[in-house]
Amino acid sequence: MTQEMDLDAVIRLRIRGLRLARGWSLDSLAARCSLSASTLSRIETGHRRIALDQLVPISRALDTTLDALVEPVGDDDVVIRPEAGHTPGLTTWILASETALHGKTVAKMRITPERPGGPAMLGVHPGRDWFTVLSGTARLELGERTILVHAGEVAEFSTMVPHAIVAHGGPVEILSIFNHDGGIAHLHAPEHAPGGAAR
Structure with a gap:
């Protein structure tokens, strides 16, 4: 799996996780970001490519930033190597x-x-x-x-x-x-x- 695909999967998990943490159905999130519930479902499940023009309204609806939604995953923010x-x-x-x-x-x-x-x-x-x-x-x-x-x-x-x-x-x-x-x-x-x- 490529790094780009890894990040894509992480973004999908973040969208789904933030939606569920707020107790929202796909329909609830769809109403807040002007996308259809079926489009959101396909985004979350990986059956649709994620486009930037979709991420902006989704991040706003989830009360997060686009940067936080697409932040790369690495060990630097997890592992501390103290001197x-x-x-x-x-x-x-x-x-x-x-x-x-x-x-x-x-x-x-x-x-x-x-x-x-x-x-x-x-x-x-x-x-x-x-x-x-x-x-x-x-x-x-x-x-x-x-x-x-x-x-x-x-x-x-x-x-x-x-x-x-x-x-x-x-x-x-x-x-x-x-x-x-x-x-x-x-x-x-x-x-x-x-x-x-x-x-």
């Missing part, structure tokens, strides 16, 4: 961009005991932080409290409380979701600033 960022005691992989998650950033972090903790590393920023421990044990320094978070456990807390995340008893790997302010504070702060990355 590791290193600071002393910390390796970070950005797993999703803010644009993909409405202002949030997902990051995997490997923290080793070389990463210092203590009052000098505590920082604050607006919002809330969320992380889950993939392996090892994280020591969450939260204000005057110290909380151990073990593999499989999740921590969520207000980031207006001074905080830092450090390794406890060996390396720890965490998966964290940051809002815009958290992403700037944790992932873009100067390496040696108080409350920098993985604070």
